[in-house]
Amino acid sequence: MLIIGSHVSFGKDKQLLGSVEEALSYGSNTFMFYTGAPQNTVRYPLSDTLKKEALEKMTEAGIDFHNVVVHAPYIINLANPDPSKYDFSVRFLEEEIKRCDFLGISRMVLHSGSHVGVSLDIGIKSIIQGLNQLLSTDSKVMILLETMAGKGNEVGRTLEEVKQIIDGVQNKERIGVCIDTCHLNDAGYDLSDFDAFLNLFDQIIGLSYIQCVHVNDSKNERGSHKDRHENIGFGTIGFDTLQSIIYHPALEKVPKILETPYVDRLFPPYKEEIQMIRNRNFDPDLIEKIRITKTDE
């Protein structure tokens, strides 16, 4: 069975219940959310009542909680050489893991960080140290390192860098990888022969580490190091290649999460994109159709 969903919001008032409702409105059977604003670390207390209602809704809808993903805020940086910023990142992630435990979430996607120009090696050492501290607790939350496009001083732009981090992590049971198709493309990887890419991934890291796929098309050419997501089938990766990834048998049990841009920054495209993926047929008018129907509503 295809496990597919999108990024959804997690609002202060309805919390997880709101996220579940949004996911179901897109026809999803999984979803991903930030436990608060992605660009800051302000977090509201979590409600037990809303959590229970959300869990009931999910059980009714047949959503397996194990497939739901949290994304850590992207301002967190375990590679930051400034000790106070590094400590803050570790402490924030400790709290984030507790929030995941409370909600019953077992997968958290994390950007490895940015070495801010100091040195890649020092950055990687710092990330490993942080992860080892975070993964020494008795939580079940798995941290998934996301493959990055290679903007600025991002760590994790090559599979070798990701592998280097994993090698340094002691608790291998709680570390995994989230492959982001837009980021891989922008980092320079050719996804058009996805079997070949998976072979490469298997040789360098090991296929079993892939625990989440971010399915995005890209606005830019392969190797551009830009990281600008495009709607499914409307970018340089293209519909057929994305379908070969989404439906690859080796990734059947791995949740696929769309992080494609809103149409005109207003209308979420996920319901229509997921429908198109399920139909296995590219609709070149999809975006225009969303624009017309949503503007009428």
Ligand code: FE
């Ligand atoms: Fe991300």
Ligand code: FE
């Ligand atoms: Fe992503």
Ligand code: ZN
């Ligand atoms: Zn991205």
